[in-house]
Amino acid sequence: MLDVKNLTVTFNDDHPAEAVRGINLHMEDGETLGLVGESGSGKTVTAMTIAGLLANDSAEINGEVIFDGRDLLHCSCSEMRLVQGKDIGVIFQEPMTSLDPLMRIGHQIEETVRLHFKLKPEERRSMALEVMRLVGLPEPDLTYKKYPHQLSGGQRQRAMIAAAFINHPKLLILDEPTTALDVTVQAQILDVFRRLNEKCGVSLLFISHDLRVVRRVCKKVAVMYNGEIVEYGDTEDIFTNPQHEYTKQLIAAVSAGRRTHV
Amino acid sequence: MKKLKNSHRAPNYNLIWGCVITSIMVLMIVVSFFWTPFNPDAMSYAEKDLAPGGAHLLGTDNFGRDIFSRVMEGAGTTLSIAFCAVAIGASFGTVIGGLTGYFGGAWDEFIMRINDAVTAFPSILLALVIVTITGSGRTNIIFILGILFIPSFARVVRGEFAKQRQMDYVKNAKLMGVKPGRIMFVHILPNIAPVLLSAVAIGFNNAVLAEASMSYLGVGVSQTEAVSLGRMLLDSQAYWMTSPWQALSAGCAISILILGFALISEGLGTRPMWRPTTKRRRKQHA
Numbered sequence: 001m002l003d004v005k006n007l008t009v010t011f012n013d014d015h016p017a018e019a020v021r022g023i024n025l026h027m028e029d030g031e032t033l034g035l036v037g038e039s040g041s042g043k044t045v046t047a048m049t050i051a052g053l054l055a056n057d058s059a060e061i062n063g064e065v066i067f068d069g070r071d072l073l074h075c076s077c078s079e080m081r082l083v084q085g086k087d088i089g090v091i092f093q094e095p096m097t098s099l100d101p102l103m104r105i106g107h108q109i110e111e112t113v114r115l116h117f118k119l120k121p122e123e124r125r126s127m128a129l130e131v132m133r134l135v136g137l138p139e140p141d142l143t144y145k146k147y148p149h150q151l152s153g154g155q156r157q158r159a160m161i162a163a164a165f166i167n168h169p170k171l172l173i174l175d176e177p178t179t180a181l182d183v184t185v186q187a188q189i190l191d192v193f194r195r196l197n198e199k200c201g202v203s204l205l206f207i208s209h210d211l212r213v214v215r216r217v218c219k220k221v222a223v224m225y226n227g228e229i230v231e232y233g234d235t236e237d238i239f240t241n242p243q244h245e246y247t248k249q250l251i252a253a254v255s256a257g258r259r260t261h262v
Numbered sequence: 263m264k265k266l267k268n269s270h271r272a273p274n275y276n277l278i279w280g281c282v283i284t285s286i287m288v289l290m291i292v293v294s295f296f297w298t299p300f301n302p303d304a305m306s307y308a309e310k311d312l313a314p315g316g317a318h319l320l321g322t323d324n325f326g327r328d329i330f331s332r333v334m335e336g337a338g339t340t341l342s343i344a345f346c347a348v349a350i351g352a353s354f355g356t357v358i359g360g361l362t363g364y365f366g367g368a369w370d371e372f373i374m375r376i377n378d379a380v381t382a383f384p385s386i387l388l389a390l391v392i393v394t395i396t397g398s399g400r401t402n403i404i405f406i407l408g409i410l411f412i413p414s415f416a417r418v419v420r421g422e423f424a425k426q427r428q429m430d431y432v433k434n435a436k437l438m439g440v441k442p443g444r445i446m447f448v449h450i451l452p453n454i455a456p457v458l459l460s461a462v463a464i465g466f467n468n469a470v471l472a473e474a475s476m477s478y479l480g481v482g483v484s485q486t487e488a489v490s491l492g493r494m495l496l497d498s499q500a501y502w503m504t505s506p507w508q509a510l511s512a513g514c515a516i517s518i519l520i521l522g523f524a525l526i527s528e529g530l531g532t533r534p535m536w537r538p539t540t541k542r543r544r545k546q547h548a
Contacts (some may be wrong), residue, residue, distance in 0.1 A: 053437060084439035092437075097430040102452040112438045163438065 001203060002027040002050070002171060007063035009045050009054065019045040021227040022063070029170065030201045034214035034235065036250070037224035043207045046224070047173050049073075050205070051090045052080040068170070085112035089164030093176040095157035099148040106132075106144030109163045116167060131166045132159075134200075135192050154185035161192060171203045172196070178213060190216050211254045215239060223247045277529025280463075283522035291338040300328035302335045302489055311505045321507045323498065329508060333515045336489040341519065343404055343483070343490075344469035350408025352462055355415020360446050362416070363423025374420070377413040385410045385468070386475055393481045400483050407472055411465055418461045422454040456530055463527030467520050474516050491516050 004025040011017050020042040027033050035043045048054050050065050052072055065072045072083065084090075092098045099108055109128045113119060119127075125144070132140040135158045148156055157177065164172060174193065178186040194217055196202050208214050214221055214235070221238055223231040223246065230244045242248045299319065306326035314321040320329040362370040380388070389406050396402050423446070426432055435445050451458075476482035477492025485493065491512050498508035 051437060053433075081439040081441070084437060086439070090437045092430060092434060094430050098434040100431045100435070100449050100453070103449065111435065111440055115439055115441070160434075 001029050001031075001068060002205075003064070003066040004046075004050065005064040005066070007046065007049065007065065008061070009042070009049055010060045010062075012060055018227055019059075020049070023224070023227075023229045025222060025229075025232075027171070027203055027205065030197065030203055031220065032197055032204045032206065032218040034218035034221040035205065035207045035224060036209060036211055036214050036221060038209060038250075041224040042227040043224050044175055047090075047175050047205065047207050051088060051173050052084060053090075081115070085164075085169070086116045086167050087169050088171045088173060089167070089169040090173045091157075091160050091164050091175065091177045093179055095153060095160050095180060098160055099156060101148055103147075104144065105146050105148065105151065105159050109159060109166055111163065112167050127166060128162070131162045134196070135159075135162045135165065136188070137162065152185075153181055154188060157181060157185075157189055158192065161189075161196075165196060165200075165202070168200060169202065171205060173205045173207070175207045176209070177206075179208070179210070186213065193217055211239075211250060223250065274529045276525045280522050280525030280527075280529055283518060284526060287337060287519055287522060288341070290334055291341055294331075294334035294338050298328075298331035298334050300331045302327060302331040304328075311501070313505070314507050320511045321505065323508050324501055324505070329511045332489050332494060333491070333511050336491045336494050336512065337515050337519065339400075339483060339488045339490040340470055340473050340492070340516070343400060343407070343473045344466050346404040347407035347411060347469045347473075348462060348465040350405070351411025351465060352415050352458070354408075355412045355417075356419050356451075356458065358412065359416035359419025359421075360423050360451070363420035364427055364442065364446050364450070366424065366427075370420075373416075377416055380410070380413045381417075386472060389472065389476060390479070390481060393476070398476075398481045398484060400487055403473060403476060403482055407469055410472075411469065414468075415458075415461060415465065418457060419454065422457050423450060426450045426453055460527045460530040463523045463530065466523040467527070470516065470519050470523070491519075 002025070004023065006022050006024060007020055008018065008022050009020040011019055023042075023046065025033065025035075025046075035046065037043045045054070045059075049059075049061055050067075050072070052075070054061060061073055063073070067083065068087065070083075072080065075083070099105070106125065106128050109131065110124045113124050113127055128144065129140045132143060137143050137155060137158050143151070143155070143159075148159075151159065157180075161177075172193075177193070178189050181189060190213060193204060193206070197204055197217075204217065206214060206218050218235055220233065221231075221235045222229050223238070223244065225244075225246045231238060231242065231247045238247060239251065242251055299317075304327060306322075309318070309322050309326040311324055312318050312322040312326075314329075318328050318330065320333065323329055323332070358373060362373050385407075389403075389410060392406050393402065396406070427450075432445060432449060435449050440449070473482060473490065474492035474495065477490045478496045480496060482492055483490040485497075494512035495509060495516075498505075498512060502509055
């Protein structure tokens with residue numbers, strides 16, 4: 001379904017920098033892939049490129065991103081808009097600031113429906129309520145009319161998920177979706193993702209620096225370091241038997257952290 | 263913490279008084295459409311130059327016309343010109359500023375330089391130059407002032423759009439594939455409303471002043487067309503020594519109109535009260 005071939009992204013600032021160097025990724029329908037690495041390893045840039053968010057910036061992109069047989073890197077803006085929000089949903093790191101502060105939650109969730117389908121307001125509303133129930137927003141009828149500042153962080157992130165998922169996309173790109181949340185809420189949100197994957201068959205591309213989080217959700221994992229994928233395979237294999245030195249260090253860091261916590 | 267909370271809830275006196283003053287003026291103007299104490303144009307030699315008091319609340323002018331009635335009607339003329347001019351300036355300014363601020367690039371630079379060029383001239387001076395070409399009169403004044411107000415609105419709106427463009431919620435909307443027009447006018451515009459409304463209030467001020475000055479200079483509303491506050495000032499200056507209430511009435515009416523709008527703009531500017539994030543942000547700081 002998603003094939004990333006030899007993707008290279010270079011930023012042409014004063015000091016040209018290769019953020020991503022020739023990476024390859026492959027995802028089947030319903031697959032869950034984790035992309036892990038430290039800050040600056042290029043994981044977010046990879047995701048942004050797949051989502052078509054780097055297209056107009058000062059980045060030079062080479063390689064192929066093939067989604068459902070189409071090369072997204074060669075799509076025009078309007079073609080890209082047809083894919084964004086309909087076939088690919090993206091969720092950001094910051095649920096606190098990613099919602100329009102002056103628009104009701106329900107209307108924000110419906111936003112992509114409005115774009116891709118001609119439906120009556122009541123039909124849109126019922127779609128929104130359904131997806132709100134799916135992601136576990138409490139009292140959908142009431143929450144529909146609320147503004148972002150009336151929701152908690154976890155609820156906002158659920159609203160973001162609802163907005164990204166309302167058209168039942170094939171792929172959800174999650175860029176550190178739980179980093180801004182506290183640990184208990186994190187676990188609940190991860191459950192939402194797992195449920196969407198199992199019940200609705202959506203593929204997840206999960207970007208995180210937190211190995212434990214990735215382990216909970218993803219069957220496969222790709223470890224990025226300095227713009228390259230250094231290790232790629234089944235999550236359990238990599239956790240039990242890491243090959244690359246960097247992966248070993250990452251896992252060791254998590255275990256050490258856990259020990260001190262306990 | 264407690265102090266912060268209280269200060270947040272303290273009434274916004276600027277806004278309240280601004281609204282009160284402006285409502286009184288607007289009410290007076292609305293009433294003048296149906297009723298004035300006397301016919302504002304009726305002259306009477308017997309009642310010439312009467313001091314304020316008695317039947318004539320603000321006295322009469324050198325033709326024996328009731329000044330209070332004339333102020334009521336004149337304020338209406340002045341305000342309606344200001345309203346139309348601001349409406350033209352604000353709507354075109356918002357569209358131009360929104361487009362340039364949101365998209366940026368070469369067009370942004372180009373249009374902003376034109377903006378600078380227009381702003382570089384004092385607007386009254388420029389208005390006077392245009393009036394000499396087009397001729398005076400109410401409609402002309404409205405269009406001239408409206409066009410001259412476009413740059414100031416465009417500038418304010420452009421800055422805000424450029425700022426909002428970087429916000430996560432706008433990026434997120436783009437990411438969901440929302441079209442630029444909808445992002446600009448459904449998502450961003452409500453979020454800059456406090457700034458825009460403040461600019462509108464200031465715009466009203468400038469428009470009232472500009473109309474008054476132009477009429478005072480004799481290039482505004484013509485004598486036969488309607489009563490306007492600036493026109494009244496012009497007509498009354500010869501009688502300043504004998505009947506100062508004429509000039510004072512018109513002058514005070516202008517001042518009160520402007521005071522109302524200035525207070526509203528101040529009240530809106532100091533506290534963007536309906537921006538829902540404010541409360542939370544304050545709490546976090548505390």
